[in-house]
Amino acid sequence: MTDLSALIELVEHRIGQDFDGECHLTEAEARQIAAAIRDLTEWRDIATAPRDGREIILRRCKRVGAASWIEWPESASEEAGQGWTIGYDGDCWDGDKSPAHWLPLPSAPNQAKEAGE
Structure with a gap:
C-alpha cells in the first residue's frame, strides 16, 4: 500500500506552485x-x-x-482453531458468515487536531 x-x-x-498558470503533477x-x-x-x-x-474492515x-x-491453541474446552474475530468477545465470522472482502482500517485521526490544538 502507498504511504498516504x-x-x-x-x-x-x-498547492500554490505556479507553472505557466497551472499546478502540475508529474505522471x-x-x-x-x-x-x-x-x-x-x-x-x-478475502484471500x-x-x-x-491487525484489525481490518470485513x-x-x-x-x-x-x-x-486469530489462531487459538487446543484447550480442555475446545479444539485448536483459527478465524476472524470481532474484538475480544469471541464472536467470529465463520461458516456461512465468512467474509468475502476486506479493506484496511484508515489511519487513526491526529489526536492534536481532535483536541483542537
Whole structure:
C-alpha cells in the first residue's frame, strides 16, 4: 500500500506552485495518488487479507465490521482453531458468515487536531 502521508505532503507542497498558470503533477505522481485512492476505496478479495492479528474492515453482503485474524491453541474446552474475530468477545465470522472482502482500517485521526490544538 502507498504511504498516504507522503502523498498528502507532496500534494500540499504542490498547492500554490505556479507553472505557466497551472499546478502540475508529474505522471508518476498522479499515478501514485490514484493508486492510493484505489487502495482506500476498493474492496479486496478475502484471500489477500493480512492474517497477522491487525484489525481490518470485513464485508459479506450487507454485513460490514472490523475484525482481526486469530489462531487459538487446543484447550480442555475446545479444539485448536483459527478465524476472524470481532474484538475480544469471541464472536467470529465463520461458516456461512465468512467474509468475502476486506479493506484496511484508515489511519487513526491526529489526536492534536481532535483536541483542537
